[in-house]
Structures are given as structure tokens and as C-alpha cells.
Amino acid sequence: MPTISSKGLSMPQSPIRKLVPFAEKAIKQGNEVLHLNIGQPDIKTPQVALDAIKDIDRNVIEYSHSAGLASYRNKLADYYKSVGIDVDSDEILVTTGGSEALIFGFLSCFNPGDEIIIPEPFYANYNGFANIAGINIVPVTAKIENGFALPEIEDFEKLITSKTKGIVICNPGNPTGYLYSKEDLNELKEIIAKHDLYLFADEVYREFCYDGNSPFSVMNLEGIDQNVVLIDSVSKRYSMCGARIGALVCRNKELIATALKFAQARLSPPTLAQIASEAALDTPQSYFDDVIEEYVERRDIMVDGLNEIPGVFCPKPKGAFYCVAKFPVDSTEKFCQWLLEEFNHNGQTVMMAPASGFYATKGLGQNEARIAYVLEKESLREAVACLRAALEVYPGRIKIEESTETHSA
């Protein structure tokens, strides 16, 4: 039998999906599973996008241009201008999800063995994309005690070697919900410029900023135009994760031309979904106003509810629809599995993503979990009640004093 490749062996399993067999077991036992583990919003896709699919007027579902439909790229440029990002359509490459934009970006910018610095906890699939490109992620730790604020610039500086070629951020952040300020990003800019690094920014949650905060895009950092790569996606913005339409946006012409060669090899992004995504650009502002109001309410139910449980600590996110909470347990890996295998509260249990998979530093995040507050408010209230009840009986719970000690460690 022929062997599996080294990359195949080292490719990480999704930490979000590996509890799936236990969830299936919970359902078999007759329990309802409240899914807080995956960022699949229940929000309706905008009607304009659904209508565009129903009204599709084509007899042949043809390839689009490898860079995406021209009409879509033109309208996307208008969208970016409307959110204060001045780019032309030829600075936009339409990709199959934000995932492909990251893969093409990493392959275009980095050589095997290169290092990229990423604040941890970070979106776990960055590990997979780095593995595909053969590059190494060097984490810089953001601390739950600081609400996962951007680490000090000195902490980045300490990690820079001759192999360091880029920094990757997600803003607003998955999994933390942290929103970097203009000041944070200007500090990052200094280090990017000083060492001539690439700065990748995953800004797919741009529309999801709360409490009157606005996002500041890396595309508006002055003087590092040739270094900045914006990663985008329609998945969360229009609640159409299954479309698989993203974008790589960049003012560095050589980089766009290189990424286009990777795009040509795979011929074209999905045509049907591009038609839907183009139509989605006409989504009225009222849709977003309603969605944001809903998410703020959901966040408050979830985060305030968690913080009221003895021993639980959860910083309040300013963006996206995730939070990372710390639990008074031995290990959230074990706790999450136990919730599915052995626990129910009024016939319900909760599925969360253990946070260790979002850290690159071994041993970190072991009593943290990522929660996506993408369910209806009543379900979130039930989830909080379920977690409170679970923590009263979970055999691996630790005393709150111990928990606080670990907290400050």
C-alpha cells in the first residue's frame, strides 16, 4: 500500500468538527443538541440573493473569468468604496470562499519553511492553510484577562527572525470577537514596514461591529500598500456560508497577478454563487441593522449569562459572533465531550468548540471554549441554563479559588 504524504499526516483535523460523533450519540440518546460550536448563522440569506438564484436566466452554467465575473468585481469595488476602502476591480480576485483566498495568498507570498506570526487564539483553519503552503505559524499570545487585546508590539518584535515573512490577523476576530482599533493597527503597521512583511487581514466580519464601534480596515493603513492583503467572504455578511464566495483584495499588482495564476489553474469560482453574491450587494441597510440588533441581544444573553455562572469568565466581544469563555473545569476537551456523552438538562445539551484547537502554543486554552452565538435567543438562554447546571455536577470541575489562581497565572 502506498504511503500518505507528510502534509497529509500533519494536516490538522478540524477542532470544530471532531466532537461530531459524540453529538450524534447525544441525539441518538434522545437529547437536543444546542450547537454553539460552529459559525453557521441561522439568519436568513437576503431575499435579493435568494431571488437572483430563483430567477436565474441561463441555459448553460458556464465558467466565469478566473478572477470572477466582471460585473461582480465591478460592483464589489463599489461596495468597498462604500465602506471606505478605495480599490479598483482589478485589485479584486474573486475566490472560492475566504479559504481559497488565504491559500492562494499564502502560496503566492511565502516559501516552505517561512514563518508567519498570528495572535492566538486564532481561527483554527489557518493551521490547515499554513500546512498546505508548508509554512510555520509562530503564535503571539493574546490573553483572556485582557479581553484578547492585541499583544504588545514588543511581543511581536521578539518573535521576528530571518524566516518571518508575514503577520496574519482576523478583525473583528474569530474566535475572540475582539475588534482592533485604528491605533492597534497603526502599531502593527510600524513593524510591517520595518521588516517589510506581508500583512494578511481576514476582515470577513466587518459588518458585525457592536456598541457603536466601526471597523478600521488594513487597506487604509498608509505607506504599506504593497504589503497588505485583505481576505474577504460573503459567508457571514449575507449568511450564505454555502455559497463559497470570497475575495483576495490587494493593491500589489505583482501579487494579484501571481494569485491569478493559481486561480487560472482551478479555472473559475462557482458561477451560481457569484450571481447570488452579486445580487446580495443590493441588500438594504435595514437587513444589517436588524441582524446587528439581533446579535447584540444574543451576545448579551450569552456573555452576561456566562459571566453570572460562578467561576466562568467571558470577555465581552465588540464584533463578530463568537466569544471565548473560561470554565472552572480540568479540560474543556473533556468537558465538551462529557456534555454530549453523559449530560442533559431537561433533555438538552450543549456543543462547544474546545479552545485548545485555536491556540498554537501547546497547553494554552485548555479550560477555555469557543462559543458561536448564532442561535435564537431562547435557545441561547437554554444553553446558559444547561451550562450552569452542568458545571454543578461535572466530575472534572475545579474549585473556583483554583480556577482564579489559574486565571492569574
Add this chain to the structure above:
Amino acid sequence: MPTISSKGLSMPQSPIRKLVPFAEKAIKQGNEVLHLNIGQPDIKTPQVALDAIKDIDRNVIEYSHSAGLASYRNKLADYYKSVGIDVDSDEILVTTGGSEALIFGFLSCFNPGDEIIIPEPFYANYNGFANIAGINIVPVTAKIENGFALPEIEDFEKLITSKTKGIVICNPGNPTGYLYSKEDLNELKEIIAKHDLYLFADEVYREFCYDGNSPFSVMNLEGIDQNVVLIDSVSKRYSMCGARIGALVCRNKELIATALKFAQARLSPPTLAQIASEAALDTPQSYFDDVIEEYVERRDIMVDGLNEIPGVFCPKPKGAFYCVAKFPVDSTEKFCQWLLEEFNHNGQTVMMAPASGFYATKGLGQNEARIAYVLEKESLREAVACLRAALEVYPGRIKIEESTETHSA
């Protein structure tokens, strides 16, 4: 300014698309361009697939399972059984086009520096996928004089080194239209088994076999179940290239599990297109009968027409919808560009893909071009007339005796 990666620099440009600027120039000059350069069929997508899109009944366009919608995978397994390939749904991974199936397959099976042997001329994008995986393509040359038959097994054997890890074939073949027989494939099997290599077979043109020939799938080669990887796609079968739905099919459980990890990192294949692809499985046989009748007529117009032009030689393909023809010219790169830039026949000109981009051996294919006969019959007749007229005046034409000499060289 930060630098572009080595892979980015070595990533090949698509030989199919690099004449695009000259085609745009031809159109600006008021000429009609007959596109024989790209495998985008004009055949109508089956009505059942178009209807499934129009009738879509979802409020949220959600992610599917990373391996594809369960309902689609189940129905795909039935499809494979119906064409004599006995596989279960858990041996099928739905991918974003055949392209992604090849990328995940290469990443799962091969290490950087490994070698794969491919009969040339071959589908040019294999170069890009190999580049992504960091592996080297070692070509074994199929000769136009033999109609691009499978090279002798000794020719493969000579190329095998300790780095050789696989053989890749396309059957029926793009760009040659050659159909490997069961006997051909059984010979290949011996070498696969002897050296424990992977055998990748791109069988996306399975339905397009002519003159009473049937395709024989590598999945039916006995004794090498763990070595065989089938690459598939709905693009050509249902004339829905823009769907971007393919599949990796394999009985090696470890390989499927590995490819699934790559699939999990990119979350899911496109949902809308999976719905259309699932519906397309109900396409009636009459659709294929009509399509094949049409392609046989097109092939005969094109290939017979080409062979009637003095100095042109084109083997008659038994499958797919491409042919590779040899022209009595200095260079088809120059000839194809000249056709677009400087020639028209009754206001029309022809765009072909120079064949050199389909060969890995430098210098081969320089007077060959790939032609996709995916236009209506009348357009193909016009294309033949246009090529005949062009060859009478092209400044770089070579005398037919010279051409014949080169031919036997």
C-alpha cells in the same frame, strides 16, 4: 516591497488563456473570433439541473458537510454503480471541481520533490496542481503519429526512480481525445503494482465515448484498490463547468480520511451547485444520446476537415471533445497569435490553444495545437475554412515536404 514566493514565480500561466489579449484585439478590429481554445461546451445544461436551481427552497444558504451533501453522495454512489463502478458513498469526497480533487489528492499522496509520470501532451493545469504540491512531473511522450496511444510500458519503466510516487492519466484524454482500452490499463496496472505507485485517473469525459467504444474505469482494475484515485467532475458531463463540483473517489480509507482533512479546512463545497449536481443525476439518457450524436458530427466536421487541408494531420479521437492537430507552420504559438492579430477570413478568425503548453518536454508540440470542438457545426465548418485560407497566406508556413519530414522525425 516584499517578494513573491518561488511557487508563485514558477506557477505556469494558463496556455489556454494567454492569447486572450490578442483575441480582444481581434474583436476590437471588428472580427468574429471562433473559440476553439477552451473546453466550455455550448451544450445546454440539463433542464432538471436548471429547474432544481430555480425551485430552490431554502432560506439560508448553509455550509454542507465538508465531504459534500449526504443526499448527493448517496445518489452519486448509485450513479457510479450504474456505470459499473462499485463504490459506497463514504468512498466519495465531493470537491470544488475536479481541480480541487486533484489538489487534495496530490497533497495527500505526495511529498515535495516526489515525481509523478504523466503521458504528454496532458491537461496543462496538471502543471499548476503539481506546482502547488511541490512535486515534479516527469513526462512520457505519446506520439501524434500513433494517434497519441498509451506509450509503451518500457517507456514508463525507464523513467521510474526512487522519487516516483504516481502515474496520472486522463481517460478519455484531454487534449488528445485518446481512449485507453482495458488492455492498456491492465498494462499500466502491472507497473503500478510492481512499484506500489498511486494511479490517478481523470475520467471526467467518461460519457463522451464515440463509435461504439465504452470507457473502462481504473476503479475496475483488480488488485490495486489501495492505489487508485478517481478524479471526476460534473463540468463536462452536464455542461455545467461553472458549477465547480467534482469528486475524489477512492477505496483507500486512509487516503479518503486524509483528503477529508484538507476538505474540512475549506469547510464545504458550494451548496447551490451541489443541489444542481444532485438533480443533474436524473438527466435522462436521451440527453446524452443527443449530445454524443452532436459531438460525433462536430468531430467529423472538424477532424475530417482538418485532414483535408494540405499538410495538416489530426488523429481521430474516440472520446472527449478535443483533438490535437499538427500544422505546417514554424510555430503554433506564432500562428495562433497571427490568426488573432493579423488575419481574418470573411470577418472571422480562429482561436486555438498552442500545444506546446500541453507538453512538459521542451520543444515538443511546437507545430501542434489543441482544438476543442465545442461550437455549433456551422461555426466549425467556418473555422475549418478559415484555417485553410490562413495556411495559404501565413508567412511562417513551411513546405509540406518539410512538414512531413518533421512528422517522421
